[in-house]
Amino acid sequence: MLSPDVAAVRLAVRTALAPLEGSDATVLVALSGGPDSLALAAATAFEAPRLGLGVASATIDHGLQAGSADVAARAAAQARDTGIAEARTVRVEVAVGAGPEAAARDARHAALRAVAAETGAAAVLLGHTLDDQAETVLLGLARGAGAGSLAGMSPHRLDERGLAWIRPLLAIRRAQTEAFCAASGLEAWSDPHNHEERFSRVRVRRTVLPLLESELGPGVADALARTAEQLREDNEAFADMIDETIEDIVEHVDAGIAISVSALAANPPALRHRIIRHVARSEFGASLTRTQTLEVARLVSGWRGQGPIDLPGFTAAREAGLIRLVARS
Structure with a gap:
């Protein structure tokens, strides 16, 4: 019998990839080896061929932890076991002096864009979950960064090169991806950085959200994710209004x-x-x-x-x- 969590993750991936059905496009899974991206890779390997799509994966080795090359190689091997033949590992250099999280993200995204170009991928799939979205909204709220920040991560965006960045799992809980891996016999990697309290996101994940759930009742993460979705709709409406208005009210000097x-x-x-x-x-x-x-x-x-x-x-x-x-x- 198919696990409900496996079914939920596969459905989320199938729904996200449906607009590409029959296009003969390739999608590139950003695979860290953690439960979220590993579940995403396995579900994509199952669903993409049924939609007439090719699949590749890229595991980015930031070189910031001992044994990172072994972790990357193991993630790529598990991707191949799920049916992704084109499973690459890429070593990157993270800029010294910048904030470690932002610098690693910039290096990772640059590497993913390069692999997407090499493989001809039309889209990069990212394994962010509903829990990640809730954390992002809380961090934006703490910074007072306005509605744009509280809108969180977009499920689908096109960059300036026309490459799509898709997050199929934004309605999936982290516990579901962990259950997916367990039901599928996949052994996910646990990133030690996810336990280091010096990172603000880790403190939100391990302390702030559990406290809110304890004091306010269950459903806080879902409510934060719904808030992000509503604010994204507002932001898109405002963006359309600005596009319609701005040409009539500005002039170059x-x-x-x-x-x-x-x-x-x-x-x-x-x-x-x-x-x-x-x-x-x-x-x-x-x-x-x-x-x-x-x-x-x-x-x-x-x-x-x-x-x-x-x-x-x-x-x-x-x-x-x-x-x-x-x-x-």
Whole structure:
């Protein structure tokens, strides 16, 4: 009899891959050897051929722990045992001096993009679960990073090269992937870093979420994941509104962009602030804080003749009915 957890994981993968059915595309599984990615690899090896898709896997060896090459080789061997013939391992160098989590993630994603290009993969599959999503939302809440951060991880996004990054397991609990591996005879690797309290995500996983479940009752992780889904819908709607609006209210000026004051004033604050942040990010590569965004917005709604505002890489000033955002020389 098929285990309910195996059935649930396979269904999640089949649903995520359904848009690619019959395309003869290849999908690349990002395989760490842990229970989440191992369950994802085994389920993909089962479902992808039934949808007319090819499968490859890539295990990234960050070289940050003793024996990491052996762990990577073992993960690749288990991928082959599940039916993934094209199972690669890639050693990467993690930048020294950067935050270890962010640096490892950047190196891993670069390696996955390279393997995807080499194998002709149309999509990279990532093994993040509902529990990972809940942790991400809590970390974003603690940083006060706004709705964009609370929207968590997207189940499907296209990067600038047209490569799809898909997370089929965002509705699957971590306990289900562990049960999948047990039912399938797969021995998952336990990452020692997942037990090191110096990492904020580990503290959320081992202390904060269990405390919330204990004090508020079960279902906190599910509620956080639902919140992320709802906020992603809101963000997508706002993004569409900005795309429809921005071409009509901005114009290029020397070394920058000018935005119509009257047009900004006609929009509600939520959309006004998003337009300001969008222009700052797209034109100057700057991520404005809430305080910085409000300072620029006051040039629209609370202008009393104040002068230019210094911002990361550019200045903002009101002149002749326009908010001029100009790069600093």
